[in-house]
Amino acid sequence: SQQGEEDPQALSIQEGENATMNCSYKTSINNLQWYRQNSGRGLVHLILIRSNEREKHSGRLRVTLDTSKKSSSLLITASRAADTASYFCATDPYNTDKLIFGTGTRLQVFP
Amino acid sequence: GAVVSQHPSRVICKSGTSVKIECRSLDFQATTMFWYRQFPKQSLMLMATSNEGSKATYEQGVEKDKFLINHASLTLSTLTVTSAHPEDSSFYICSAPTTVANVLTFGAGSRLTVL
Numbered sequence: 001s002q003q004g005e006e007d008p009q010a011l012s013i014q015e016g017e018n019a020t021m022n023c024s025y026k027t028s029i030n031n032l033q034w035y036r037q038n039s040g041r042g043l044v045h046l047i048l049i050r051s052n053e054r055e056k057h058s059g060r061l062r063v064t065l066d067t068s069k070k071s072s073s074l075l076i077t078a079s080r081a082a083d084t085a086s087y088f089c090a091t092d093p094y095n096t097d098k099l100i101f102g103t104g105t106r107l108q109v110f111p
Numbered sequence: 112g113a114v115v116s117q118h119p120s121r122v123i124c125k126s127g128t129s130v131k132i133e134c135r136s137l138d139f140q141a142t143t144m145f146w147y148r149q150f151p152k153q154s155l156m157l158m159a160t161s162n163e164g165s166k167a168t169y170e171q172g173v174e175k176d177k178f179l180i181n182h183a184s185l186t187l188s189t190l191t192v193t194s195a196h197p198e199d200s201s202f203y204i205c206s207a208p209t210t211v212a213n214v215l216t217f218g219a220g221s222r223l224t225v226l
Contacts, residue, residue: 033214042117042204042217043155088154092213097143099215101155 004089004102012108019076021105023089024069030092032065033099034074037086046074046087081111113139113209117218124195125226132190132221134205140185141207145215146178149202158203161188195225 004025013019025032031050035043049056049065049072056063062075076083089102114137124130134144142163147155159180160168167180177199179191192199202222206215 031213035215035217040202040220040222042115042219043206043215044217045214048211048214090215097208097213098145098157098160099213100157101147103154106152 004091004100006087006089006102006105008105009103010106010108012110013079015079015081015109015111017079017109019079019083019107019109021074021087021089021107023072023074023102025072025089025091025100025102026070027091027093029067030094032063032072033090033092034061034063034072035088035090035101037088037104039085043088076107079107079109081109083107084109113207113216115141115205115207115216115218117205117221119221120219121222121224123224123226126196127194129191129193130195130223132192132203132205132223134188134190134207134218136186136207136216139207139209141188142185143208144182144188145206146180146188146190147204147206149204149220151202155204158190163188192223195223197225199223200225 006023033048034046037043047058060077065072086104088104090099116135144161146158158173161180161182163182182188204220206217
């Protein structure tokens, strides 16, 4: 399977703390994306980082990419209860138009 | 921004019946749409790529005759689960690419329960 893996599978933190999720993948990629999914809903795109980028910021989100290790991390700073959701990384392997999703991290932020 | 509407959000059917799920791009044209299946607390598994005006491309292990996909127009793709059985119960999600490199806009998903 080409599916990437994320860790941790589940993460529980208090409001105000930072949350870090990691993603590992298997093939060479054009870019890597992070998506959020609220329970029972579709996914929402958060951020995209290209294979020639190492770090990217968007609001409280910080994404890093290490293509030599085939890994990425998503950091959510100053978390809020509303950040409670599942977070998925997704890669688009070279020469395909598909997105392959990671296994996901379920984040619970307690008020 | 790009919006994808998926209907119905929930459907319950009896074993042996067929169920159709619709996915519409509301404010943009989608020559390609992707259909995913998701089991509880698991990731999305790509089932097939829907192509406007041509046959869908199915992933390995997905039964073409079981999961019929039609992409009749630039704004509508449908997934029909034929002769549904309880093991087909799942969360089905469609998505379409936006103009940004491979960024997908997702429908809200359809939860299918087969009794």
